[in-house]
Amino acid sequence: xxxxxxxxxxxxxxxxxxxxxxxxxxxxxxxxxxxxxxxxxxxxxxxxxxxxxxxxxxxxxxxxxxxxxxxxxxxxxxxxxxxxxxxxxxxxxxxxxxxxxxxxxxxxxxxxxxxxxxxxxxxxxxxxxxxxxxxxxxxxxxxxxxxxxxxxxxxxxxxxxxxxxxxxxxxxxxxxxxxxxxxxxxxxxxxxxxxxxxxxxxxxxxxxxxxxxxxxxxxxxxxxxxxxxxxxxxxxxxxxxxxxxxxxxxxxxxxxxxxxxxxxxxxxxxxxxxxxxxxxxxxxxxxxxxxxxxxxxxxxxxxxxxxxxxxxxxxxxxxxxxxxxxxxxxxxxxxxxxxxxxxxxxxxxxxxxxxxxxxxxxxxxxxxxxxxxxxxxxxxxxxxxxxxxxxxxxxxxxxxxxxxxxxxxx
Amino acid sequence: xxxxxxxxxxxxxxxxxxxxxxxxxxxxxxxxxxxxxxxxxxxxxxxxxxxxxxxxxxxxxxxxxxxxxxxxxxxxxxxxxxxxxxxxxxxxxxxxxxxxxxxxxxxxxxxxxxxxxxxxxxxxxxxxxxxxxxxxxxxxxxxxxxxxxxxxxxxxxxxxxxxxxxxxxxxxxxxxxxxxxxxxxxxxxxxxxxxxxxxxxxxxxxxxxxxxxxxxxxxxxxxxxxxxxxxxxxxxxxxxxxxxxxxxxxxxxxxxxxxxxxxxxxxxxxxxxxxxxxxxxxxxxxxxxxxxxxxxxxxxxxxxxxxxxxxxxxxxxxxxxxxxxxxxxxxxxxxxxxxxxxxxxxxxxxxxxxxxxxxxxxxxxxxxxxxxxxxxxxxxxxxxxxxxxxxxxxxxxxxxxxxxxxxxxx
Numbered sequence: 047x048x049x050x051x052x053x054x055x056x057x058x059x060x061x062x063x064x065x066x067x068x069x070x071x072x073x074x075x076x077x078x079x080x081x082x083x084x085x086x087x088x089x090x091x092x093x094x095x096x097x098x099x100x101x102x103x104x105x106x107x108x109x110x111x112x113x114x115x116x117x118x119x120x121x122x123x124x125x126x127x128x129x130x131x132x133x134x135x136x137x138x139x140x141x142x143x144x145x146x147x148x149x150x151x152x153x154x155x156x157x158x159x160x161x162x163x164x165x166x167x168x169x170x171x172x173x174x175x176x177x178x179x180x181x182x183x184x185x186x187x188x189x190x191x192x193x194x195x196x197x198x199x200x201x202x203x204x205x206x207x208x209x210x211x212x213x214x215x216x217x218x219x220x221x222x223x224x225x226x227x228x229x230x231x232x233x234x235x236x237x238x239x240x241x242x243x244x245x246x247x248x249x250x251x252x253x254x255x256x257x258x259x260x261x262x263x264x265x266x267x268x269x270x271x272x273x274x275x276x277x278x279x280x281x282x283x284x285x286x287x288x289x290x291x292x293x294x295x296x297x298x299x300x301x302x303x304x305x306x307x308x309x310x311x312x313x314x315x316x317x318x319x320x321x322x323x324x325x326x327x328x329x330x331x332x333x334x335x336x337x338x339x340x341x342x343x344x345x346x347x348x349x350x351x352x353x354x355x356x357x358x359x360x361x362x363x364x365x366x367x368x369x370x371x372x373x374x375x376x377x378x379x380x381x382x383x384x385x386x387x388x389x390x391x392x393x394x395x396x397x398x399x400x401x402x403x404x405x406x407x408x409x410x411x412x413x414x415x416x417x418x419x420x421x422x423x424x425x426x427x428x429x430x431x432x433x434x435x436x437x438x439x440x441x442x443x444x445x446x447x448x449x450x451x452x453x454x455x456x
Numbered sequence: 457x458x459x460x461x462x463x464x465x466x467x468x469x470x471x472x473x474x475x476x477x478x479x480x481x482x483x484x485x486x487x488x489x490x491x492x493x494x495x496x497x498x499x500x501x502x503x504x505x506x507x508x509x510x511x512x513x514x515x516x517x518x519x520x521x522x523x524x525x526x527x528x529x530x531x532x533x534x535x536x537x538x539x540x541x542x543x544x545x546x547x548x549x550x551x552x553x554x555x556x557x558x559x560x561x562x563x564x565x566x567x568x569x570x571x572x573x574x575x576x577x578x579x580x581x582x583x584x585x586x587x588x589x590x591x592x593x594x595x596x597x598x599x600x601x602x603x604x605x606x607x608x609x610x611x612x613x614x615x616x617x618x619x620x621x622x623x624x625x626x627x628x629x630x631x632x633x634x635x636x637x638x639x640x641x642x643x644x645x646x647x648x649x650x651x652x653x654x655x656x657x658x659x660x661x662x663x664x665x666x667x668x669x670x671x672x673x674x675x676x677x678x679x680x681x682x683x684x685x686x687x688x689x690x691x692x693x694x695x696x697x698x699x700x701x702x703x704x705x706x707x708x709x710x711x712x713x714x715x716x717x718x719x720x721x722x723x724x725x726x727x728x729x730x731x732x733x734x735x736x737x738x739x740x741x742x743x744x745x746x747x748x749x750x751x752x753x754x755x756x757x758x759x760x761x762x763x764x765x766x767x768x769x770x771x772x773x774x775x776x777x778x779x780x781x782x783x784x785x786x787x788x789x790x791x792x793x794x795x796x797x798x799x800x801x802x803x804x805x806x807x808x809x810x811x812x813x814x815x816x817x818x819x820x821x822x823x824x825x826x827x828x829x830x831x832x833x834x835x836x837x838x839x840x841x842x843x844x845x846x847x848x849x850x851x852x853x854x855x856x857x858x859x860x861x862x863x864x865x866x
Contacts, residue, residue, distance in 0.1 A: 062631050091636055122630040129635075209857055213763045216858060220532040221472050221760035225539075226501055231756075253856050342755040346641075350631035353623045354763060356857060436857035446663050447619055447766060447846035448626060 051084030052154030054374075055101065058189075059092035059128060059160030059167065063203030064121040064210075064352045065363040066189045067452075069159050071117045072367020073187065074108050077155075079368075080375045087151055088454065091126040092158065093167055096147050107454055116452035118360055119442045121352030124454040131163065132170045141174040148182050155183045155374040159367070161190035161201075165382060165406040172380030172402065183379035186402045187370045189363070191349045193242035196408045197400050198384035200242075202366055203349075205359025205435035208246035210351040211235060211344065212257070212436060215247040215290060218342065219256040222286045229338040230277055230287045230331050233258060234324030236348050238294040241265050241412045243348065245424045245432065247290035252429050258290035265412050266421035268295040268303050273327070274334050276422050281337070293323045293343075303327065353449050357438025362395055369397030393434035461494030462564030464784075465511065468599075469502035469538060469570030469577065473613030474531040474620075474762045475773040476599045477862075479569050481527045482777020483597065484518050487565075489778075490785045497561055498864065501536040502568065503577055506557050517864055526862035528770055529852045531762030534864040541573065542580045551584040558592050565593045565784040569777070571600035571611075575792060575816040582790030582812065593789035596812045597780045599773070601759045603652035606818045607810050608794035610652075612776055613759070615769025615845035618656035620761040621645060621754065622667070622846060625657040625700060628752065629666040632696045639748040640687055640697045640741050643668060644734030646758050648704035651675050651822045653758065655834045655842065657700035662839050668700035675822050676831035678705040678713050683737070684744050686832050691747070703733045703753075713737065763859050767848025772805055779807030803844035 054077050058066055070088075077083045086105030089095035104125075108114055117124060133140050148156065158168050168186035175182055191207035193200050215233060222231050235244040241263025250257040259280055262268060273289075280287045295303045304323040324341030331339040362385055370383040382402040388394035416428035443450040464487050468476055480498075487493045496515030499505035514535075518524055527534060543550050558566065568578050578596035585592055601617035603610050625643060632641050645654040651673025660667040669690050672678060683699075690697045705713045714733040734751030741749040772795055780793040792812040798804035826838035853860040 058634075062634050091634075094636070120630075121627055123634045126636070127634040212858055214757050214761070216861075217531055217760040217762055218756050220530075220762075220861065221756055224468075224472050224501075224533045224537040226504070226536070249856075250858055253858060253860075255858065255861060340756075342757075343753065345752040346628050346631055346750075347624050347752075347757075350627040351624070352627055352630075358857075433856055438857060439854060444849060446659075446843055447768075447848060448622055448660055448663060448665065450663075451626075451630065451665060 052082055053085040053087060053152040054083060054155040054157065055087045055089055055148070055151065055153045056125070056157045057089035057092040057095060057159070058123040058125045059158055059164035060190065061161070061349055062121065062123040062127060063189050063191050063349050064206040064355055065203040065359050066159055067120050067124050068118040068360045068363035069187055069189055069202055069367040070124060071108070071114045072364035073157050073371050074105065075114060075364065076368035076371025080371060082375065084152065087153070088125045092128040093130055093132065094128040096144055099147060101151060104454055113452065116443065118364060119352060119355060119440050120452045121350045124452070129163065132167050135170050135174045135177065144171070145175070145178065145180050145182065153182060155185070157185050157187055157370055157374070159187040159189050161188070161192065162195060162407060162409065165402050168382065169380070169402045169406040175379065183374040183377065185370045185374050185379065186382040187367060188382065188384070191243060192237055192240060194240040194409045194411070196405045196410045199387040199395065200385060200435055202359060202363035204242060205356035206351065206354065207243060207348050208249070208432060209356040209436035210354045211243055211246045211348060212249035213354060214344065216250040216255050216257050219258060219288045222288055223256060226285055227338060228281055228285045230289065230335070232289045232291060232324045232327045232339070232341040234291055234293055234322060234341060234343040236344070237264060237292040239264060239409050239411065241292045244290050244292040245412060245428055248424050249429055249433060249436065252426065252433055258288040260289040261423045262289070262291045262295050263412055263417060263424070264292045264294035264296060265414060266417055267298040269298070270330060272420065272422065274330070277331065277335060289327070291323055291327060295323060353442060355440040355442065356436045357440050358435055360440050366397050373399045462492055463495040463497060463562040464493060464565040464567065465497045465499055465558070465561065465563045466535070466567045467499035467502040467505065467569070468533040468535045469568055469574035470600065471571070471759055472531065472533040472537060473599050473601050473759050474616040474765055475613040475769050476569055477530050477534050478528040478770045478773035479597055479599055479612055479777040480534060481518070481524045482774035483567050483781050484515065485524060485774065486778035486781025490781060492785065494562065497563070498535045502538040502570070503540055503542065504538040506554055509557060511561060514864055523862065526853065526860070528774060529762060529765060529850050530862045531760045534862070539573065542577050545580050545584045545587070554581070555585070555588065555590050555592065563592060565595070567595050567597055567780055567784070569597040569599050571598070571602065572605060572817060572819065575812050578792065579790070579812045579816040585789065593784040593787065595780045595784045595789065596792040597777060598792065598794070601653060602647055602650055604650040604819045604821070606815045606820045609797040609805065610795060610845055612769060612773035614652065615766035616761065616764065617653060617758050618659070618842060619766040619846035620764045621653055621656045621758060622659035623764060624754065626660040626665050626667050629668060629698045632698055633666060636695055637748060638691055638695045640699065640745070642699045642701060642734045642737045642751040644701055644703055644732060644751060644753040646754070647674065647702040649674060649819050649821065651702045654700050654702040655822060655838055658834050659839055659843060659846065662836065662843055668698040670699040671833045672699070672701045672705050673822055673827060673834070674702045674704035674706060675824060676827055677708040679708070680740060682830065682832065684740070687741065687745060699737070701733055701737060705733060763852060765850040765852065766846045767850050768845055770850050776807050783809045
């Protein structure tokens, strides 16, 4: 018991999600279970906090089950976030300062919870540590609503975002169904490069509920004629058409639909930044069909809807955080914690770790086989794969009819 | 028991809400409790269904507590809806056909659940009935998320919409707070003429939660300079500013901000329909401040978020439906059911009825005294008035992580 204890530092990075705080709570829970863990610090605003010395003792703020549970169902990022691309590891002055900071706080383990870009940070820090002979263990813990990280079965944060998107798309489709006049409603969903989030819009179909009739992912080139013809064909059988589109759909030449240049309605857009994928398709339908049309951009609520959490997502987000603490304790470094699906009929997920270089700066797309031949919807097979990730509800503490949030005040 | 029973007909009209089906269930519950009630019919797509003879026996579909409970937490409009302005009551041929239809189905009571425009329909139908000596009792039952109906303390449907808006605005504010770079986020909320919905964005403030810093209602003329100066002043104390605006805000000359013509950025908008209130303010901030800025339009989910119901709203929506059945049974006609707040410290609501002519085609705005002197936020007094309307959660039945809906299939 006289052995020197190792302090730990945790940071959050990239866009917030509804589950990134659950992972933070998981890392804290995992560290607490380690005999050799000393103080638990939080780096405010990710790596920026390390550089600036904006580091707080969060262990003393997260002592009780009640506090950890409350943090687990609080969306956003309790430690703040940043978007910073680190310089090449050859910049020894830059990295030297970061590791000096680690030394200052007696940090032996650094955890960065983040997405693709954050894994680049983890990769660089661990490569510098190796070259400099530093004993600090660097572990990346994934989070991203986009679900576009390689190797991990899926990413913590995706399930809750998918649940919100599926729920809201069902509600929009149900709302639109009440009128008898022909109308087309276009729902724009996040996902610049991968269509995982947009695919979730079709989940209600698995349960016989209404949902978007057409689903366009960035994995397939978008064809304006096919789109218009599909809407027209659907109008033959019902008056209300709902279309889900990824913000990142591109035409055959690789140009983003959101740029508006290939939609046939270029002249009515003043400036490109006024457009958006949904808006461009709205204008396309207005110009080529002339029916009532509206577009809805789900926007930020997709990633922060803490009132609509997936219990499976929160459970796994805590689990992967706990596991990450164990990996660091076992002396692993330069690794990335992943969720591994156990083969079998029942859904089961276990944590694992792989070298972070295998994921940094890579994007996992939706397999073409999961998209129908026409390229305008996803298969039931994909939906069955995603379905367990949105299962279960989280009883968020409420006050006055609104969710109560946990704040990591000092 | 040999007395002839009176059949009842119910219709839904105007924009759907998350609570309009609760009122439908309430009317059915109320009718069931009457000894003299015969068949219960539903008019599909409101008055259009009466005109076209698209009338269904819904009583046989809504027999059990389970069915009624399921309908009560299903958003949208189970009977479909329409937007139709009826001709002047002097058009006896038109109204004669409607009352012939009533006779065909033995209808003695007609209930129309709807907003301002629907109350115009109720008014005209009851005036025609009076002039024609028809015994059919016509009762209007309010619903509108806008909360802009006169006389009633508030409208069924408002509480759930307000709860969703307050919840999502808190989540957006929490999400935006994670970065340290200056950014302005503008949230556009429904409400063309009245600011009740936008006011709800500030509700989290009552409980010490984050929420929009500035709140602009259509009841006060919008001043671009005041807006920009307020944002700049807030940037002096924090980097992330969130602004809630009603879609219907207008400048001192009465021009909608959403038209873009007075924003100082007119030239960069190709066509008016591309703009929107949030987009125009986004461009204004970009042009005049130059910071990171984004706008979010909450759009349709505001009125159909059945996954985020206010228990108070659903309870009152059922209550007013039940009461409406009782008013018709008591021989009242040409009336409009209202929610009356019982004076006192505790929140208590009872149903009442008033002549529909007192509400038809009128708009209840937010009192200027409920808005601060600068015109850029609402008072705590207003928030305390609204707060009880969003209280309590409804345990919506779930399957596969998604809300289960009730369908009025034949």
